[in-house]
Amino acid sequence: MSAQANTNALANDAASSEYLVFSLGDEEYAVDILKVQEIRGYENVTRIANVPDFIKGVTNLRGVIVPIIDLRLKFHLDKVEYGGQTVVIVVNVDDRIVGVVVDGVSDVMSLAPDQIKPAPEFGVTLSSDYLSGIGSLEDRMLVLVDIEKLLTHEEMQLVERTAESA
Amino acid sequence: MDISDFYDTFFEEAEELLADMERLLLDLDVDDPDVEDLNAIFRAAHSIKGGAGTFGFTVLQETTHLLENLLDHTRRGELKLRRDIVDTFLETKDMLHDQLDAYRNGGEPDAEAFERISRVLQQMALDELGQGEAAVKGEAKPDPVPAPTPPPETSKAAEAEIDRADTGETAGRQLSITLSGVSDKDRELLVEELQHFGTIASQSGDVARYRVVLDSTESQDDIEAVLCFIIEPEQLSIEVEAPTAAADQAGPQAPAASEAMPDTEPAPAVTPDELPEPDKVEPKGGATSPRAPGKSGGKSAKGSESSTIRVPVDKVDQIINLVGELIITQSMLEQTASDLDIVSHGPLVNGMNLLQRNARDLQESVMSIRMMPMDYVFSRFPRLVRDLAAKLGKDVELVTEGKSTELDKSLIERIIDPLTHLVRNSLDHGLESPEKREAAGKSPTGRLTLSAQHQGGNILIEVIDDGAGLNRERILAKAKSSGLAVTDSMSDDDVWQLIFAPGFSTAEQVSDVSGRGVGMDVVKRNIQEMGGHVEILSKPGQGTTTRIVLPLTLAILDGMSIRCGNETFLLPLNAVLESLQPQSEDLYSMAGDDQLLKVRDEYLPIIALHHALDVTGAKTELTEAIAVIVQGEGRRYALLVDDLVGQQQVVVKNLETNYRRVPGISAATILGDGSVALILDIADLHRLDRRKSQQRYEAKHQHLQEVSLA
Numbered sequence: 088m089s090a091q092a093n094t095n096a097l098a099n100d101a102a103s104s105e106y107l108v109f110s111l112g113d114e115e116y117a118v119d120i121l122k123v124q125e126i127r128g129y130e131n132v133t134r135i136a137n138v139p140d141f142i143k144g145v146t147n148l149r150g151v152i153v154p155i156i157d158l159r160l161k162f163h164l165d166k167v168e169y170g171g172q173t174v175v176i177v178v179n180v181d182d183r184i185v186g187v188v189v190d191g192v193s194d195v196m197s198l199a200p201d202q203i204k205p206a207p208e209f210g211v212t213l214s215s216d217y218l219s220g221i222g223s224l225e226d227r228m229l230v231l232v233d234i235e236k237l238l239t240h241e242e243m244q245l246v247e248r249t250a251e252s253a
Numbered sequence: 254m255d256i257s258d259f260y261d262t263f264f265e266e267a268e269e270l271l272a273d274m275e276r277l278l279l280d281l282d283v284d285d286p287d288v289e290d291l292n293a294i295f296r297a298a299h300s301i302k303g304g305a306g307t308f309g310f311t312v313l314q315e316t317t318h319l320l321e322n323l324l325d326h327t328r329r330g331e332l333k334l335r336r337d338i339v340d341t342f343l344e345t346k347d348m349l350h351d352q353l354d355a356y357r358n359g360g361e362p363d364a365e366a367f368e369r370i371s372r373v374l375q376q377m378a379l380d381e382l383g384q385g386e387a388a389v390k391g392e393a394k395p396d397p398v399p400a401p402t403p404p405p406e407t408s409k410a411a412e413a414e415i416d417r418a419d420t421g422e423t424a425g426r427q428l429s430i431t432l433s434g435v436s437d438k439d440r441e442l443l444v445e446e447l448q449h450f451g452t453i454a455s456q457s458g459d460v461a462r463y464r465v466v467l468d469s470t471e472s473q474d475d476i477e478a479v480l481c482f483i484i485e486p487e488q489l490s491i492e493v494e495a496p497t498a499a500a501d502q503a504g505p506q507a508p509a510a511s512e513a514m515p516d517t518e519p520a521p522a523v524t525p526d527e528l529p530e531p532d533k534v535e536p537k538g539g540a541t542s543p544r545a546p547g548k549s550g551g552k553s554a555k556g557s558e559s560s561t562i563r564v565p566v567d568k569v570d571q572i573i574n575l576v577g578e579l580i581i582t583q584s585m586l587e588q589t590a591s592d593l594d595i596v597s598h599g600p601l602v603n604g605m606n607l608l609q610r611n612a613r614d615l616q617e618s619v620m621s622i623r624m625m626p627m628d629y630v631f632s633r634f635p636r637l638v639r640d641l642a643a644k645l646g647k648d649v650e651l652v653t654e655g656k657s658t659e660l661d662k663s664l665i666e667r668i669i670d671p672l673t674h675l676v677r678n679s680l681d682h683g684l685e686s687p688e689k690r691e692a693a694g695k696s697p698t699g700r701l702t703l704s705a706q707h708q709g710g711n712i713l714i715e716v717i718d719d720g721a722g723l724n725r726e727r728i729l730a731k732a733k734s735s736g737l738a739v740t741d742s743m744s745d746d747d748v749w750q751l752i753f754a755p756g757f758s759t760a761e762q763v764s765d766v767s768g769r770g771v772g773m774d775v776v777k778r779n780i781q782e783m784g785g786h787v788e789i790l791s792k793p794g795q796g797t798t799t800r801i802v803l804p805l806t807l808a809i810l811d812g813m814s815i816r817c818g819n820e821t822f823l824l825p826l827n828a829v830l831e832s833l834q835p836q837s838e839d840l841y842s843m844a845g846d847d848q849l850l851k852v853r854d855e856y857l858p859i860i861a862l863h864h865a866l867d868v869t870g871a872k873t874e875l876t877e878a879i880a881v882i883v884q885g886e887g888r889r890y891a892l893l894v895d896d897l898v899g900q901q902q903v904v905v906k907n908l909e910t911n912y913r914r915v916p917g918i919s920a921a922t923i924l925g926d927g928s929v930a931l932i933l934d935i936a937d938l939h940r941l942d943r944r945k946s947q948q949r950y951e952a953k954h955q956h957l958q959e960v961s962l963a
Contacts, residue, residue, distance in 0.1 A: 131928045131929070133820070133929040133930065133931065134820065136866035136868070136915075136917070137867065137915070137916055137917070138915070144929075145908065145921060145929050146929060147923045147927055147928065150581070150923065151906075151910070151911065152906045152907070152908055152910065152921045152923075152929060153911050153912075154911055183910075
């Protein structure tokens with residue numbers, strides 16, 4: 088009996104995961120916290136020529152050259168400003184370190200499986216391929232981004248193609 | 254302690270021994286071999302055999318054993334060396350290498366190959382030594398000293414060897430071997446191993462101190478070299494008991510066997526410090542021993558063991574990265590400190606200067622860790638050239654120059670393949686057959702020179718042959734027939750570059766050496782990937798020189814920082830020829846958009862950096878900008894930038910680690926203020942600009958068409 092309870096607890100633990108919530112404009116998004124390496128300010132980014140506009144360039148992260156991608160440009164948000172509040176989430180996906188520019192980071196949320204709804208089948212700029220679901224938290228809706236798929240699939244390959252045709 | 258912990262040590266040592274063996278075999282003068290060299294070759298085989306036996310690599314042990322026997326006869330002058338015998342030895346060495354690899358990869362060596370090589374070696378022993386063996390045996394028989402028990406796998410030839418050795422050397426010489434702090438398990442192995450050297454007269458003791466008395470004719474160094482595969486030299490002491498003393502002691506001791514030993518122990522006990530002394534006595538005891546000179550080899554092997562350490566490359570790389578970080582931090586501090594008042598902050602400024610010097614020194618010494626002499630590469634070629642020349646029926650003399658020139662380890666390993674290819678090419682296509690050479694009035698022996706030298710921040714590696722040279726007509730004809738765009742008026746340099754085109758070969762016949770035309774393009778690509786380039790100089794009838802120019806290291810770059818708009822870029826200093834401010838009278842436009850700059854009777858295409866990299870806010874007026882004349886992959890052009898900032902050494906950071914390759918950019922670096930600057934790729938920048946101009950032209954053209962249609 089107790090053994091079964093234990094397994095249940097374990098299963099629960101494994102299923103409910105923590106997400107870092109960030110904002111792009113008025114919308115709230117979230118990424119798996121385990122993919123996040125650190126959060127830092129937006130500064131000292133060196134522009135790279137002949138790449139899509141949402142790739143802001145590269146920066147020096149303690150001796151490592153890291154590309155910076157602006158999700159606001161990627162998602163075609165109207166207002167894109169860089170200031171003291173602009174935040175870069177440094178994520179670690181597929182053995183690569185990538186910085187992602189967002190408007191702000193709010194908090195870390197723990198979501199149980201029943202709080203995650205499947206992503207709706209729509210969206211042009213943000214294909215549901217890159218969404219792992221919609222997190223519903225009382226009156227808030229969090230768009231759960233599968234950052235690994237987003238960065239490796241779309242972004243990186245798009246960059247590769249653009250570079251070749253340039 | 255598990256014996257398998259020592260496998261790696263053995264493999265590495267055995268590999269070095271094999272390399273030594275090959276080098277010595279190749280250097281050997283067949284008609285008048287140097288005894289010292291023969292001894293060294295023998296010792297190498299012997300040490301490998303010992304180690305192989307200890308670790309249970311039977312096949313390796315048996316092969317080396319056969320080889321060792323033959324080598325032993327050779328060094329005693331009983332086996333007259335011939336070229337084909339040396340060939341067989343070399344072949345055996347290759348086989349040993351294969352076997353070693355097989356064991357290293359946890360497998361068993363090819364049994365068939367082993368059978369074959371042992372048959373060859375045994376046959377050679379029979380053919381060459383058949384008579385000598387009988388004679389030796391005849392001599393040995395009357396000797397009163399009982400022959401030591403030979404190891405079980407000993408062949409007939411080996412028996413003869415041991416017999417012969419006994420008569421020749423001090424009869425019944427005893428060695429007292431003391432092992433301190435050796436576990437039972439290791440001890441068993443050691444004792445077993447010692448049996449291969451001779452007869453164990455007695456053994457006794459405990460873990461702390463174990464003494465073995467051995468009737469042996471082997472030199473202490475040989476025994477020590479083998480035992481040191483298992484234990485540390487400090488744990489081992491070997492003492493020669495002088496023949497007389499041995500005889501005296503042997504009397505009461507031999508029957509008393511092991512029980513008697515502890516009592517007599519204090520007398521022969523040796524401390525490691527005393528070791529060298531009896532060591533020196535040994536040659537006197539065996540003055541006739543041909544093994545005496547062998548000592549020096551054993552010594553030097555020990556010496557190098559203590560003066561070098563093996564370190565994984567990634568550890569070194571980590572240190573290099575950290576030193577790079579240190580340099581960046583240091584220049585950041587320096588920038589901050591330079592704003593301070595020097596009078597009130599005297600000590601700080603002094604400290605900063607000291608830090609700068611120390612950091613540079615540290616960087617230099619760390620970089621030198623990765624540097625390896627070109628000999629590492631060149632030493633592979635004597636064998637290759639020898640084999641290939643024999644196969645092709647050519648006489649070739651190989652000359653190497655600048656063996657001690659140092660190059661970064663990562664580069665040195667990558668240069669081997671392209672260089673091998675070039676050497677093969679020179680041998681196959683470049684050098685003519687002896688008859689042709691004589692007909693052309695040249696010495697029948699061709700000369701192939703490998704040379705390496707430093708030139709600024711580059712290393713020049715040249716493969717020079719004094720063969721027929723490249724045939725301009727044939728290359729042009731071949732290029733035409735394979736559809737390459739060529740004209741008869743092309744310059745020689747351009748014609749020579751054609752041989753780097755994929756699928757290009759002028760060899761009339763495809764041989765298994767070269768001529769398939771896959772290769773020169775690969776050579777060129779490999780070298781370009783290393784950041785270098787290839788040049789060919791050729792004169793008909795006088796030979797061809799292929800020159801590889803490589804940067805010394807990929808980790809640090811001498812750069813020229815330039816400014817364009819408000820962005821900073823770095824140019825590799827070795828690509829920069831000169832810089833000047835363009836004067837309007839030197840500017841010429843061509844076919845509308847393209848512009849040329851006249852520099853001393855030469856018209857160079859102009860590439861504006863702000864065009865190629867879309868820099869905003871740059872100076873667009875040509876006469877206000879600075880033209881940097883750059884050269885990359887044989888192309889020369891004028892790069893327009895806003896300003897030259899200065900020269901500096903930078904640590905190269907890969908862009909691909911977290912991102913990807915960017916057109917026109919080779920890598921990135923971190924500047925003193927912590928920001929990232931991109932390092933320009935001169936050759937790629939040219940291609941990028943061409944593509945962009947093409948696009949601009951097409952866009953304009955389309956626009957014009959639309960206008961005219963409307």
